[in-house]
Amino acid sequence: MTKVSMTVNGKAASGDAEGRTLLSSFLREELGFTGTHVGCDTSQCGACVVHVNGVAVKSCTMLAVEAEGAEVATIEGQAAPDGTLNTIQQAFQDHHGLQCGFCTPGMVMSTAALLKENPKPSEQEIREYLEGNICRCTGYHNIVKAIMAASGQDVSAIAAE
Amino acid sequence: MPKDTGIGASPKRREDVRFLTGTGNYTDDINLNGQAYVHFLRSDMAHARINSIDTAAASAMPGVVRIFTGADFEGVGGIPCGWQITDKHGEAMQEPAHPVLAQGKARYVGDAIAAVVADTAEQARDAAEAIELDMEELPAVIDMKAAVQEGATKVHDDLTSNLCYDWGFVEENKPAVEEAFANAAHVTTLELVNNRLVANPMEPRVAVGDFNRATGDSTLYTTSQNPHVIRLLMGAFVLGIPEHKLRVIAPDVGGGFGTKIFHYAEEAFCTFAAKALNRAVKWTSSRSEAFISDAHGRDHVSTIQLALDADNNFTALRTDTYANMGAYLSTFAPSVPTWLHGTLMAGNYKTPLIYVNVKAVFTNTVPVDAYRGAGRPEATYQLERVIDKAARELGVDPVALRRQNFITEFPYATPVAVEYDTGDYNATMDKLEEIADISGFAARRAASEAKGKVRGLGVNCYIEACGIAPSNLVGQLGARAGLYESATVRVNATGGLVVMTGSHSHGQGHETSFPQVIAEMIGIDESMVEIVHGDTANTPMGMGTYGSRSLAVGGSAMVRATEKIIAKAKKIAAHILEASDADIELKDGQFSVAGTDKSLAWGDVTLAAYVPHNYPLEDIEPGLEETAFYDPANFTYPSGAYACEVELDPETGKVSIERFAAADDFGNVVNPMIVEGQVHGGIGQGIGQALLEAAVYNDEGQLLSASYMDYAMPRADDLPFYQVDHSCQTPCTHNPLGVKGCGEAGAIGSPPAVVNAVVDALQSMGKDITHVDMPLSPARVWSAMHE
Numbered sequence: 001m002t003k004v005s006m007t008v009n010g011k012a013a014s015g016d017a018e019g020r021t022l023l024s025s026f027l028r029e030e031l032g033f034t035g036t037h038v039g040c041d042t043s044q045c046g047a048c049v050v051h052v053n054g055v056a057v058k059s060c061t062m063l064a065v066e067a068e069g070a071e072v073a074t075i076e077g078q079a080a081p082d083g084t085l086n087t088i089q090q091a092f093q094d095h096h097g098l099q100c101g102f103c104t105p106g107m108v109m110s111t112a113a114l115l116k117e118n119p120k121p122s123e124q125e126i127r128e129y130l131e132g133n134i135c136r137c138t139g140y141h142n143i144v145k146a147i148m149a150a151s152g153q154d155v156s157a158i159a160a161e
Numbered sequence: 162m163p164k165d166t167g168i169g170a171s172p173k174r175r176e177d178v179r180f181l182t183g184t185g186n187y188t189d190d191i192n193l194n195g196q197a198y199v200h201f202l203r204s205d206m207a208h209a210r211i212n213s214i215d216t217a218a219a220s221a222m223p224g225v226v227r228i229f230t231g232a233d234f235e236g237v238g239g240i241p242c243g244w245q246i247t248d249k250h251g252e253a254m255q256e257p258a259h260p261v262l263a264q265g266k267a268r269y270v271g272d273a274i275a276a277v278v279a280d281t282a283e284q285a286r287d288a289a290e291a292i293e294l295d296m297e298e299l300p301a302v303i304d305m306k307a308a309v310q311e312g313a314t315k316v317h318d319d320l321t322s323n324l325c326y327d328w329g330f331v332e333e334n335k336p337a338v339e340e341a342f343a344n345a346a347h348v349t350t351l352e353l354v355n356n357r358l359v360a361n362p363m364e365p366r367v368a369v370g371d372f373n374r375a376t377g378d379s380t381l382y383t384t385s386q387n388p389h390v391i392r393l394l395m396g397a398f399v400l401g402i403p404e405h406k407l408r409v410i411a412p413d414v415g416g417g418f419g420t421k422i423f424h425y426a427e428e429a430f431c432t433f434a435a436k437a438l439n440r441a442v443k444w445t446s447s448r449s450e451a452f453i454s455d456a457h458g459r460d461h462v463s464t465i466q467l468a469l470d471a472d473n474n475f476t477a478l479r480t481d482t483y484a485n486m487g488a489y490l491s492t493f494a495p496s497v498p499t500w501l502h503g504t505l506m507a508g509n510y511k512t513p514l515i516y517v518n519v520k521a522v523f524t525n526t527v528p529v530d531a532y533r534g535a536g537r538p539e540a541t542y543q544l545e546r547v548i549d550k551a552a553r554e555l556g557v558d559p560v561a562l563r564r565q566n567f568i569t570e571f572p573y574a575t576p577v578a579v580e581y582d583t584g585d586y587n588a589t590m591d592k593l594e595e596i597a598d599i600s601g602f603a604a605r606r607a608a609s610e611a612k613g614k615v616r617g618l619g620v621n622c623y624i625e626a627c628g629i630a631p632s633n634l635v636g637q638l639g640a641r642a643g644l645y646e647s648a649t650v651r652v653n654a655t656g657g658l659v660v661m662t663g664s665h666s667h668g669q670g671h672e673t674s675f676p677q678v679i680a681e682m683i684g685i686d687e688s689m690v691e692i693v694h695g696d697t698a699n700t701p702m703g704m705g706t707y708g709s710r711s712l713a714v715g716g717s718a719m720v721r722a723t724e725k726i727i728a729k730a731k732k733i734a735a736h737i738l739e740a741s742d743a744d745i746e747l748k749d750g751q752f753s754v755a756g757t758d759k760s761l762a763w764g765d766v767t768l769a770a771y772v773p774h775n776y777p778l779e780d781i782e783p784g785l786e787e788t789a790f791y792d793p794a795n796f797t798y799p800s801g802a803y804a805c806e807v808e809l810d811p812e813t814g815k816v817s818i819e820r821f822a823a824a825d826d827f828g829n830v831v832n833p834m835i836v837e838g839q840v841h842g843g844i845g846q847g848i849g850q851a852l853l854e855a856a857v858y859n860d861e862g863q864l865l866s867a868s869y870m871d872y873a874m875p876r877a878d879d880l881p882f883y884q885v886d887h888s889c890q891t892p893c894t895h896n897p898l899g900v901k902g903c904g905e906a907g908a909i910g911s912p913p914a915v916v917n918a919v920v921d922a923l924q925s926m927g928k929d930i931t932h933v934d935m936p937l938s939p940a941r942v943w944s945a946m947h948e
């Protein structure tokens with residue numbers, strides 16, 4: 001066991017990890033950030049996406065020890081301290097971009113990364129960017145629409161949610 | 162004007178806030194003090210005799226608490242099957258024993274042989290690797306038709322063969338159907354495969370068993386669509402724990418799609434082990450494990466035939482289907498290819514004579530059970546494909562052929578034992594032609610051609626049967642359960658309500674839509690209503706959520722309980738207002754005496770119920786809480802018409818979905834936003850089945866598509882925006898809300914639309930191709946083009 005320390009959502013956090021402990025399990029089990037979900041074991045589903053030093057990362061593909069000293073952002077830190085949803089979260093609620101909610105943390109974190117690099121992505125760009133995020137409720141229609149809305153695009157011409 | 166509250170409004174979902182902020186409470190988020198972890202050692206052979214299991218070395222590994230094998234479960238019940246089919250000779254189906262851990266033999270890759278409980282998940286996994294297994298590999302039976310040949314290796318030595326049942330429906334119709342075929346002007350025949358799928362909810366299954374030595378109570382936290390069903394099946398049939406000593410909690414559940422209906426061995430194991438060890442025991446499935454231990458779906462091989470007269474009227478239909486059961490009978494497996502499939506073979510058409518034969522077969526594969534639609538997609542796919550083929554053979558327009566044969570008068574008793582209450586199939590087809598812009602297809606086809614692509618259009622209809630009921634009928638059909646739903650409505654002193662429902666939400670948004678119904682009935686704000694579900698300790702015995710039944714059955718129970726509340730509240734109001742009950746009206750949350758200006762607010766009456774100072778105590782009890790169990794008189798029958806346009810790349814065989822439109826009739830709609838989301842999801846899964854997904858076994862019984870690298874899940878860039886419409890509404894006549902159910906429609910209606918479209922595209926290239934089996938991968942389409 002090694003002691004691993006990092007900053008999660010702006011606050012110092014530390015815990016014990018084996019060499020093989022994944023960042024996803026470290027966040028969930030050791031630090032209690034259970035909003036990060038694990039939906040697969042082949043780095044395909046994206047339920048586990050967090051940001052490490054500002055970059056979107058599938059936390060199941062990174063060892064906890066590799067995140068030593070890093071700035072980690074998870075879904076728990078996305079809303080304002082008073083609970084107000086951020087623009088992306090609000091757009092997902094407004095456009096019914098989630099059903100069971102299991103893929104949602106990863107979707108929101110991926111969207112945040114997408115909009116940082118491409119503030120007004122086209123429908124096609126969004127669909128391609130979400131290649132690594134699977135939603136089995138298969139609500140992509142509303143997810144894509146929510147992301148377009150979150151980036152300030154007019155979605156009124158797209159069939160109603 | 163769209164409404165902003167009550168029935169027909171689309172308030173934002175209240176459950177979203179917790180899911181969007183990472184504060185949901187899924188089963189894997191639950192950790193109990195001192196819990197141990199279990200890892201299941203699973204067979205890597207499809208069929209093998211277990212000669213010995215040596216756990217000595219593994220038991221000495223760090224952190225190991227105890228290792229269990231099949232021997233520990235002798236004397237414990239097996240996993241029960243909830244539905245018994247009677248075959249065409251009047252005999253009961255063959256029903257093999259289904260032990261919690263394998264005994265004597267492993268029967269599929271994934272069959273659990275031993276369970277290691279350790280202090281950490283890693284220690285349990287490490288120790289499982291140190292178990293020494295002496296297994297003797299046996300020939301595996303994978304192909305269904307081979308499995309029922311004389312002399313085939315048997316999956317279960319104590320059964321007479323691998324045939325679970327040979328079902329004929331309606332057996333008495335068979336001679337008349339044969340005669341109609343003999344006299345037909347035209348017969349269309351189609352052989353097709355309904356591909357085996359893995360449901361794949363994004364949340365893998367999890368079970369946490371707990372035992373309280375002080376009280377002797379067991380608790381199971383599990384990823385279930387129906388906690389009461391698990392409590393009854395596991396408590397009564399497996400572990401012998403009476404319901405009052407067993408609590409089952411299914412908290413936030415990350416999608417189900419059918420595969421979380423069933424009672425699984427892992428649930429029984431964790432509950433059993435927690436008691437044996439006096440310590441909480443947790444199991445979290447990995448995705449790899451889910452592929453080989455969650456019940457799979459579909460996997461039918463069918464030959465369907467349609468007979469038509471000289472005027473193109475459908476005169477008879479028959480289908481022969483082989484349905485894979487896998488190695489054991491999962492909870493509702495036997496009902497899927499029979500009552501959920503045979504009863505739907507009339508579809509939207511007035512075919513007078515129908516005969517359905519289904520042979521259910523055991524193979525050395527994961528058990529197969531209900532997946533979104535369950536039996537109804539299989540029926541719809543056969544029917545809508547064979548009609549399309551018939552239209553092409555006869556040179557008639559496939560939509561016109563359908564319209565000509567539509568059922569137009571309701572109620573309509575089909576030759577396959579069900580009675581449709583309402584529907585208007587021409588209306589949904591008209592709506593579809595409008596929203597899909599069918600008249601613009603020729604121009605779009607030309608535009609595709611100009612780009613070197615080939616465009617095809619596929620149209621089809623579907624009918625669904627939701628809210629399967631009534632219980633006395635399903636009992637006759639072999640169900641070992643009732644199919645009612647329950648609700649307790651508790652009104653608090655200051656007027657707020659809590660509804661404890663037997664329905665379970667795992668993505669459907671009940672916490673938002675159910676309050677809309679109550680708000681409408683009482684005339685109060687939705688925020689005054691809270692929904693409680695998923696815990697057997699605080700909800701009445703309910704059957705849970707599947708088969709698009711929640712609003713039609715669970716919502717109806719809630720309405721009935723609320724009606725009782727309103728009736729009692731009116732009595733209280735009448736007493737206080739010194740009027741007769743019959744003169745009390747409730748509107749906008751106010752009780753008033755008809756024809757007077759005397760009135761009382763909802764909150765005044767509810768307070769009086771709990772502070773009964775001025776109260777008719779001689780007539781009624783204090784308090785305001787009512788329970789109702791609702792057992793529907795019939796199924797509900799949603800229906801619709803779907804259109805898909807594909808573009809095919811003749812160079813590669815790749816199919817892309819360019820347009821998809823769905824016109825559905827769900828009867829009345831409570832929350833259009835949620836309904837449309839359900840349709841989107843169903844269509845996405847249906848397109849996944851049609852183009853991408855397949856659970857593929859090799860001859861040795863290895864599942865080749867056992868991860869997301871090999872099993873192609875639909876992703877955002879596989880799908881377009883859809884056009885969906887639910888404005889055609891023929892309300893259900895026999896439930897109080899007039900609702901029909903919308904959860905499965907998309908998955909039922911979309912696969913034939915996609916395949917019809919691809920066949921249309923291929924034919925437009927001058928290819929004489931009448932069918933390609935799903936999934937329509939580039940390789941399959943390209944091969945079909947070059948045959």
Ligand code: FES
Nearest residue numbers: 039040045046060
């Ligand atoms: S859990 Fe990380 S990609 Fe699936």
Ligand code: FES
Nearest residue numbers: 099103135136137
């Ligand atoms: S909302 Fe359920 S998996 Fe995406």
